[in-house]
Structure formats: structure tokens, C-alpha cells
Amino acid sequence: MKTVQVLDKKFYLSISHEQIQVAITKVAEQMNEDLKNEDVIFLGILNGAFLFAADLFKQINFDTQISFLKVASYSGTSTSGTVKRLIGLNEDIENKTVVVLEDIIDSGITMEYLLKQLKGYDPKEIKIATLLFKPEAFVKDYNIDYIGMEIPNDFIVGYGLDYDGYGRNLKDIYTLLVE
Numbered sequence: 001m002k003t004v005q006v007l008d009k010k011f012y013l014s015i016s017h018e019q020i021q022v023a024i025t026k027v028a029e030q031m032n033e034d035l036k037n038e039d040v041i042f043l044g045i046l047n048g049a050f051l052f053a054a055d056l057f058k059q060i061n062f063d064t065q066i067s068f069l070k071v072a073s074y075s076g077t078s079t080s081g082t083v084k085r086l087i088g089l090n091e092d093i094e095n096k097t098v099v100v101l102e103d104i105i106d107s108g109i110t111m112e113y114l115l116k117q118l119k120g121y122d123p124k125e126i127k128i129a130t131l132l133f134k135p136e137a138f139v140k141d142y143n144i145d146y147i148g149m150e151i152p153n154d155f156i157v158g159y160g161l162d163y164d165g166y167g168r169n170l171k172d173i174y175t176l177l178v179e
């Protein structure tokens with residue numbers, strides 16, 4: 001079992017870089033079909049989604065835009081339940097199809113907040129795309145349009161996801177080892 005140490009915790013390899021890329025390709029192909037006739041702006045949610053957004057965006061084959069937003073919401077290994085301000089939306093999204101790109105939807109609270117905020121800018125439509133989804137943790141009821149992979153309700157790091165700011169540069173995804 002391949003393990004890594006991030007700060008004070010040990011994690012084991014659970015999703016390979018190859019599996020991640022397969023999931024992203026599947027999502028990109030769906031988007032290329034569904035959204036090719038829309039005026040789309042992708043909005044990546046920083047920091048976690050930067051690698052997902054980059055790898056996905058390279059596989060989008062229609063003319064489109066991308067920008068990034070930030071919502072600070074998480075510290076340590078459990079969701080705080082409170083989300084803060086949305087920062088960095090400089091683009092005009094009115095009448096556009098917005099595709100929000102998240103690294104992971106856990107409780108769903110962050111995305112609910114984002115949806116509420118973004119609706120205020122009068123987009124034509126908002127689509128949600130997440131690389132990872134924890135169905136057992138999800139406490140909301142909105143529809144998620146694009147899901148790369150469903151995963152168990154365990155804490156993970158790597159491929160953009162962090163543990164207290166570290167571990168984002170791991171190529172693969174690792175799960176917290178509970179000893």
C-alpha cells in the first residue's frame with residue numbers, strides 16, 4: 001500500500017492520476033455534447049479546483065471562457081458548516097451558461113452558497129460540475145449535473161485537495177489512514 005505523510009497525518013493511495021484523467025475525459029465529452037451551442041463561462045472554485053479546471057478545460061472543444069472564484073470554507077479535516085464571502089467574480093455572466101467547477105462536493109453547503117450568490121448575477125443557467133462527490137455526506141437536494149467520481153465519506157488529499165493547505169501537489173488522490 002503506497003502511503004504519504006502530510007503534516008501530522010498518513011494517507012494511502014486511493015485514486016490514481018490515470019483514474020482521475022479518465023473521469024475528467026468522461027465529463028469533458030458530456031460537456032462537449034451538451035453545451036456546444038451555449039454561451040458558456042466556466043467558473044473554477046479556488047483553491048481546490050485549479051488542477052481539475054485546467055485538465056478539464058484543455059479537453060473542451062467549443063469556444064468558451066474560464067474564470068476563477070474563491071470561497072473560503074474549510075479548515076482541518078471536517079467541514080466547518082460556515083462559508084464565507086465569494087471573491088473574484090469580475091466577468092459578466094448575465095445571460096450566460098455558467099458551469100461551476102468544484103474539486104469536491106461534500107456536505108454541499110459551499111455549492112449551495114455559490115448557487116445563491118451566482119443567481120444574483122442573472123445567468124441564463126447554472127450547471128454544476130464536480131470532480132468528486134461524497135453521496136453519504138451530501139445534505140442538500142439540488143441536482144449535480146456532472147460528477148467525475150463518487151467516493152466514500154473519507155477525508156482525502158491530492159490533485160488540488162489539501163489538508164491544512166498541504167498536499168495539493170500530489171498527482172494522485174490519497175485517503176486519510178485511520179489507525
Ligand code: IMP
Nearest residue numbers: 074079105106107108109110155156161
Ligand atoms: P462542502 O461545503 O461540505 O460540500 O465542502 C466543500 C469544500 O470542502 C470543498 O470545496 C473542499 O475544499 C473541502 N473538502 C470537502 N471534503 C474534503 C476532503 O475530503 N479533503 C479536502 N477538502 C475537502
Ligand code: MG
Nearest residue numbers: 046047048103
Ligand atoms: Mg474547495
